[in-house]
Amino acid sequence: GQNIDQPTEMTATEGAIVQINCTYQTSGFNGLFWYQQHAGEAPTFLSYNVLDGLEEKGRFSSFLSRSKGYSYLLLKELQMKDSASYLCAVSSEGNYQLIWGAGTKLIIKP
């Protein structure tokens, strides 16, 4: 079957760094996405990885290892507004239909 695993909840301190892991098992692979979702809002796109390695975009970075079926989202210099759910999603087919993880709720403490 197809499966995406990520931690349910994480807590971090303002100004610190946090890494949110995602492991996946899918029938195919056409890229991995990270989305941020604040409560009551639609997800917003953070990153897309299709090749192995690290993609850096400001305070956020995303890493992918296709051989290990593993990705992580790294958030630096955490701000209170980063408190949200972070969703890992894999595109397993060419039409970009996404398979979603359950999301990781990130709680930022002062």
Add this chain to the structure above:
Amino acid sequence: GAVVSQHPSWVICKSGTSVKIECRSLDFQATTMFWYRQFPKQSLMLMATSNEGSKATYEQGVEKDKFLINHASLTLSTLTVTSAHPEDSSFYICSAEGTGNTEAFFGQGTRLTVV
């Protein structure tokens, strides 16, 4: 990035009535649109895939006669919840992709409450 507009943002309707939700791609042609439903504290669940000019493909367990999807143009897809019941109360989100895009663009979502 591309803009997807979803309307309405929220709606309250009586049990037994129908509600239509619109999803528009404002600055690109969306060959494929996806409709998701999200219950509180749960992840997004794909309901159906809508391809312009053809019938939607529904996920297992989603009633196609209850959730009518129309994708008549490259910029508009609609989801109609027919004979809504309280258990249909949820957050409905559409996303769209054009040709060659590497990300899905999401609408703002519609919070449906059936009373």
